[in-house]
Amino acid sequence: xxxYLTAEISAAALRHNLKLLRRRLAPGVKLCVAAKANAYGxxxxxxxxxxxxxxxxxxxxxxxxxxxxxxxxLRKPILMFFSACAYGEGAELHDALAQLIANxxxxxxxxxxxxxxxxxxxxxxxxxxxxxxxxDTGMGRSGVPAELAPALIEAVRAEPRLRLVGFYTHFxxxxxxxxxxxxxxxARFRRAIADCRLPIADWASPKPENRNPEPGDSRVxxxxxxxxxxxxxxxxxxxxxxxxxxxxxxxxxxxxxxxxDLPQTHLGxxxxxxxxxGYQPSDEMLVKLPLxxxxxxxxxxxxxxxxxxxxxxxxxxxxxFTRPSRIGLVPVGYADGYLRCLTNRSVMRVRGQLAPTRGxxxxxxxxxxxxxxxxxxxxxxxxxxxxxxxxPHSVEGLARLAGTIPYEVTCRLGDRVRRKLVNSFGGRAGExxxxxxxx
Numbered sequence: 001x002x003x004y005l006t007a008e009i010s011a012a013a014l015r016h017n018l019k020l021l022r023r024r025l026a027p028g029v030k031l032c033v034a035a036k037a038n039a040y041g042x043x044x045x046x047x048x049x050x051x052x053x054x055x056x057x058x059x060x061x062x063x064x065x066x067x068x069x070x071x072x073x074l075r076k077p078i079l080m081f082f083s084a085c086a087y088g089e090g091a092e093l094h095d096a097l098a099q100l101i102a103n104x105x106x107x108x109x110x111x112x113x114x115x116x117x118x119x120x121x122x123x124x125x126x127x128x129x130x131x132x133x134x135x136d137t138g139m140g141r142s143g144v145p146a147e148l149a150p151a152l153i154e155a156v157r158a159e160p161r162l163r164l165v166g167f168y169t170h171f172x173x174x175x176x177x178x179x180x181x182x183x184x185x186x187a188r189f190r191r192a193i194a195d196c197r198l199p200i201a202d203w204a205s206p207k208p209e210n211r212n213p214e215p216g217d218s219r220v221x222x223x224x225x226x227x228x229x230x231x232x233x234x235x236x237x238x239x240x241x242x243x244x245x246x247x248x249x250x251x252x253x254x255x256x257x258x259x260x261d262l263p264q265t266h267l268g269x270x271x272x273x274x275x276x277x278g279y280q281p282s283d284e285m286l287v288k289l290p291l292x293x294x295x296x297x298x299x300x301x302x303x304x305x306x307x308x309x310x311x312x313x314x315x316x317x318x319x320x321f322t323r324p325s326r327i328g329l330v331p332v333g334y335a336d337g338y339l340r341c342l343t344n345r346s347v348m349r350v351r352g353q354l355a356p357t358r359g360x361x362x363x364x365x366x367x368x369x370x371x372x373x374x375x376x377x378x379x380x381x382x383x384x385x386x387x388x389x390x391x392p393h394s395v396e397g398l399a400r401l402a403g404t405i406p407y408e409v410t411c412r413l414g415d416r417v418r419r420k421l422v423n424s425f426g427g428r429a430g431e432x433x434x435x436x437x438x439x
Contacts, residue, residue: 003418004331005299009042010387011050012423013292017278018054020289021259021270029266030250032057032079034273036065041337041410042277042295043419048072057106059271063087063096070103079106079132079166079271083142085114097121101129106165108134110144115155115162122161131156132166132250137188138181139172146192153196166250167198171265175257175282182258186265189253199248257281260289278387279395279406293395295410296425297385297417301350301378303329304370313367314359319344321358325371328355330382333364337412338384339402346401347393349383350376354392364416385409387425 022031033051035058038044048069051058057077060066066080080100084107087096100107101122109115109131122129133152136143144152156164169189174182254265256275274281278293307313307325330348334340340361347354348368355368355376370376386394392401399406413419 003416004302005297005336005384005417007043007413007417007419008296008298008422008425009046009419010292010294010296010423010425011421013278013294013387014047014050014276015054016292017276017294018050020291021272021275022054024259024263025266025270028268030056030252030269032059032077032252032269032271033276034059034255034271035069036061036081036273037411040273040277040407041413043421044069045072046419046421048074052076057269059273063100063105066105067099067103070105077104077106079108081108081134081142083108083110083114085117093117094121094124097129098125101125101127104130107131109152109156110134110142112152112155115152115159119159119161128161128163130163130165132168133164135167135169135189135192137169137185137192139170139185141170141172143169146188146195149192150196153198164249166252166269167193167196168250168252168271171253171255171258174255174262174265175284177284177286179262182262182265186253186262193251198251255281257285261286274407277410279410280389282405293387293389295385295395296383296387297332297413299330299332299382299384301328301368301376301380301382302331304376304378312359314343315362316360319359319367321369323371325369326374326376327358328368328370328376328382330366330368330384331364332366332384333362335363336414336416337409338366339398339404339409339412341402342398346398349386349391349393350380 025031033055035044035051039047052074055076057079058069058074059079059081060069061082063080063084066078069078084097084100085093087093097118098121102125107118107129109118118129118131133149133156134143135146135149137146156162169185171182171185250269251267252269252271253267254270256272258265259270259272260275275291278291280288280291305327307321307327309321309324312320313327332338338361342357343360344357346357350368350370350373353373355370355373358367358369385398388394389396391397395406395409399409
């Protein structure tokens with residue numbers, strides 16, 4: 001049975017975005033796409049084959065997400081960003097850790113108690129756990145404080161059941177036009193690398209022949225040079241002095257914004273999220289890649305009727321019609337992720353024309369003013385979210401209206417939305433339909 005709502009997910013757009021991001025990387029730099037939260041709401045199971053074809057690793061938040069990827073056949077590395085040690089306690093915690101270790105999931109460690117718990121879990125299943133240590137360099141969220149990182153690294157190395165495979169940080173404001181804080185975070189990260197005496201491979205920023213010069217790149221050149229000198233770790237074909245003592249680690253820091261705007265942050269691996277799905281990290285980006293949004297959300301008119309001048313509509317009667325009007329009812333609301341704060345502000349497309357929403361957006365119904373679309377009828381398709389970023393009802397347009405970010409708009413898409421993989425939008429020739437079970 002089909003849903004009232006269908007999210008078309010474009011395979012061609014996803015492939016385009018992944019190739020676009022890959023072209024900005026130097027040879028050998030790994031691409032780890034953040035696929036947590038059901039691929040930012042787009043439907044991870046639908047996208048898994050395409051992602052597996054184009055990426056080197058996937059990033060997830062929870063044990064369920066990591067183990068599910070293995071159950072669906074992903075053989076590439078999986079990095080879990082959350083600490084598994086907060087998952088539960090007692091037998092529940094030991095079972096979760098055992099499953100993650102048995103499935104070769106890369107675990108993130110940020111504290112000494114986690115080192116002990118993961119090592120004990122690895123001993124219980126007679127395996128070696130592969131771990132990354134995350135350091136906080138200025139986001140003030142998760143991670144070991146930079147000054148405490150050397151002791152944590154030594155504790156990991158002292159555990160024979162743990163294998164240190166990565167060391168990483170996360171940027172707080174890489175999407176801003178002012179890159180000063182991000183470059184300071186990068187400098188702190190490099191100092192932490194040196195303080196921890198980590199073995200590093202050749203890590204180089206993309207050379208000119210590996211990426212097209214973009215307007216705005218020159219705005220950060222002076223800052224780049226300064227922080228390279230300050231850190232004492234020049235980018236480009238430089239090995240750690242102890243690089244021959246242990247296998248090189250994966251060093252990673254770049255999210256979508258840093259991948260695009262700051263090539264010197266690429267290091268050994270990058271972790272884009274929102275850009276892979278076709279959305280600009282922010283309106284302040286120095287470089288605007290021609291990303292293609294992969295989502296189009298549609299429904300159908302389920303009722304059309306007249307509304308007299310002076311009549312009001314919706315919960316709270318928050319809209320008054322100033323002329324005799326025609327209204328239509330669309331089966332979408334905040335339970336499906338269509339934000340209530342868009343009340344009387346957003347538009348949808350019916351028969352090629354934009355129709356404004358009227359009255360309070362309900363849990364699962366929204367009223368459209370169809371007065372200027374006189375031919376609209378019950379059963380007509382309604383484009384609720386457009387894949388064209390220039391449209392007012394695109395993901396980015398709705399995010400601006402709501403005072404939020406594209407991430408929230410896509411991640412809120414509910415379980416009642418049927419997600420369908422297509423080659424192109426609108427059911428044109430070449431459609432390769434797959435439907436995600438249960439939405």
